[in-house]
Amino acid sequence: MVLMTGEEYIRSLKRRRVKVFALGEEIADPTEHPLLRPSLNAVAETYSLAHEDAYKWLATAESHLTGETINRFTHIHQNAHDLVCKVKLLRVLCERTGTCIQRCVGWDALNALYITTYEIDAEHGTSYHERIKRYLEYVQQNDLMCAGAMTDVKGDRSLRPHEQRDPDMYVRVVEKREDGIVVRGAKAHTTGCVHSHEIIALPTRAMDEKDADYAVAFAVPTDAEGVTLIVGRQMGDYRRVMEDWMDVGNYMYSSSGHETLTVFDDVFVPWERVFMCGETEFTGLVVETFSSYHRQNYGGCKAGMGDVLIGASALAALYNGIMDASHVRDKLVEMTHMNETLYSCALACSYEGYATPSGAYRPEPLLANVCKLNVTRAPYEMARLAQDIAGGIVATMPSERDLRSEKVGKYVAKYMLGKAEYSAEHRMKAVRLIENLTMSTGYLVESLHGAGSPQTQKIMISRQAKFKEKMKNAARLAGINLE
Ligand SMILES: Cc1cc2nc3c(=O)[nH]c(=O)nc-3n(C[C@H](O)[C@H](O)[C@H](O)COP(=O)(O)OP(=O)(O)OC[C@H]3O[C@@H](n4cnc5c(N)ncnc54)[C@H](O)[C@@H]3O)c2cc1C
Incomplete structure (x- = not known):
């Protein structure tokens, strides 16, 4: 049984022959590339911890398969305690790194497939569940990082897959061959894929x-033959490529x-790695199960990043000399209230989780969807408050190169100073962290679209809201006879 350290994990990636492109060029060793190294460091923390x-x-x-100690990111949840640990783990890691740690998607894919394959086999007498168990054992034995690739590129959203031009x-x-299948197409937005040993693909x-x-x-x-990874462009990637680490905000x-x-x-794909092939009636189950797991996560991971944003906002207030202003304290309290609400929702759907016929535990879906819908909103308001506290400098500040410049550095150091007891550099660093959290992919856009756009949560909430039962109860209390 392997329980890799962060360094061993990074070394293990170097053995792959993965085909990665970024900014129009093929990257020979993505583990050393400044564009990708910070996000690799974040995944490595899941191993170090x-x-x-x-x-x-x-x-x-x-x-539960071997009785051996494994990294939790490869575990099938066995009870509500496991679900609670998942949320706490994500919060700890995202508070530590201030970013997305990328390893949860593959974890959720494993759990969703564990549950769904059991149901498919019960209906069709297939052997998908045994396959996923064997595959899971392989992942656990080798402590692998798995990307979860669910979202297809989807073309015209108004058309079903077979209707697309x-x-x-x-x-x-x-x-379909005797020994396996051949697949074609593309998945979009696959988080952490370059830093993964494996890609697990699911219907969307x-x-x-x-x-x-x-x-x-x-x-x-x-690094399977025919797989090509094209890295998405992000705000701030130029700063990373230029290794302007202070301007990156979160330099590690x-x-x-x-x-x-x-x-x-x-x-x-050899048959032993195929976990669904044509059983369309189970696509809804796999999507819904995966989504519940993934929507649960966001109250843990985004609360961890929210902790960082609150801390950076308080630092900016300190350096600006406004820490004791009552409206600033109120804004920090508002942010904390929203952040802890997200966390509470993630814990609630975990405590209310239940066992599936496969034995795996899953979060309660209504509360998981409420959790994620809140995450599509609160971080935007928290970002607004953070930018309010930081001031306009969050969008107009000179660069680290200007601060270090022989010609203009003295001006930057003099005029970027806030409260005289502190340094301009510290103020600039705190503000950069706010800038990067509130204008980058990891905190906001991911909160909105990751695990599904808000409308998908509303659809799930409306399906489980039990409006009829609620109407009946209201009618009973109001003395209305509905018969
Ligand atoms: C940072 C980030 C990380 C992500 N990581 C992963 C990952 O690791 N793995 C993964 O599989 N996915 C990942 N995703 C994908 C995420 O799940 C999708 O972004 C999300 O499901 C929305 O899909 P989309 O981006 O294609 O947007 P779209 O589906 O194009 O949605 C755009 C808008 O169109 C609306 N819309 C879409 N279809 C219809 C329709 N038929 N009728 C009416 N309105 C419609 C939506 O409600 C939304 O308002 C990630 C996304 C982000 C932003």
Whole structure:
């Protein structure tokens, strides 16, 4: 059983022959590239934490398959305590790094497939569940980082997969062979993919029989023949490439993970790595289960990043000389209230979780969706308050190069000073952290669209809101006879 350290994890990635492109160029060793290194450091923390005495209880778990100690990011949740630990783990890691730690998507994909394959086998007598168990054991034994690739590029959103003019807008099976399948298409926004050993692909929506070729779930190594990863451009990537680390704000981890356009150009997948192939009636279940897990996460991870934003805002207030102003204290309290509300929702759906027939535990879906819908809102308001406290400098501040310049550095150091007891450099660093959190991918856009755009949560909430029962109860109390 391997429980890798952060350094061992990074070394293990160097053995891959992964095909990665960024800014139009192929990257020979993505583990050393300044564009990607900060987000790699963030994933590495998921490995390091498992070796820290204070956090071993949280960052590791006992495998229900082998009884051995594994990294929690490869665990199948066995009870409500496991679900609660998941939320706490995400908060600790995201507070520590101030960014997306990228390892939760693959974890959620494993759990969703564990549950769904059990149900498919019960209905069809297939052997997908045994396959996912064997695959899971492989992931646990080797402590692998798995990307979760669910979102297809989707083309025209008003059309179903088989109706698209280009049939490759959703990942599909183009050939079935005796030894496996061949898949083609592309997934969008795949978080942490370049830093992953494995990609786990799932269908992105509920489908009917006409979409049978698209009802496919599978796993491939990131360096499988035919897989190409194209890294998404982000605000601030120029600062990383130029290694202007002070201007990056969060110099160790950046304030975003990274995402890829993940292309499958006729990729062969052996049968033992195929976990759904044509069972369209189970696409809804896998999407809904994955979404519940993933929407649960956001009350942990974004609360961790929110902790960083609150801290940076308080620092900016201190350096600006306004820490004792009552409206500033009130804004910091407002931010804390919103942040803890997100965390509370994630804990609530975990405590209210339940066992599925497969034995795996899942979060309560209504509360998980409420959690994520709150996350599509509160971070935007928190960002507004943080920028309010920081001042306009959050958008207009000179660069680190100007601060270090022989010619103008003295002006920057003199005029960027706030309260005289502190240095201009410290003020600039705190403000840069706010800038990067409130204008980058990792905190805001991910809060909005990650785990599904807000409307998808509203649809799920409306399905589970029990309006009829509520009407009946209101009628009873009001003395209305509905018969
Ligand atoms: C930072 C980040 C990280 C992410 N990480 C991952 C990841 O690791 N793995 C993964 O699989 N996905 C990931 N995602 C993808 C995420 O789940 C999607 O962004 C989300 O599901 C929305 O899909 P979309 O981006 O294609 O937007 P769209 O689906 O194009 O949505 C745009 C708007 O169109 C509306 N819309 C869409 N379809 C319809 C329709 N048929 N009718 C009416 N309105 C419609 C939506 O409600 C929304 O308002 C990530 C996204 C982000 C931003």
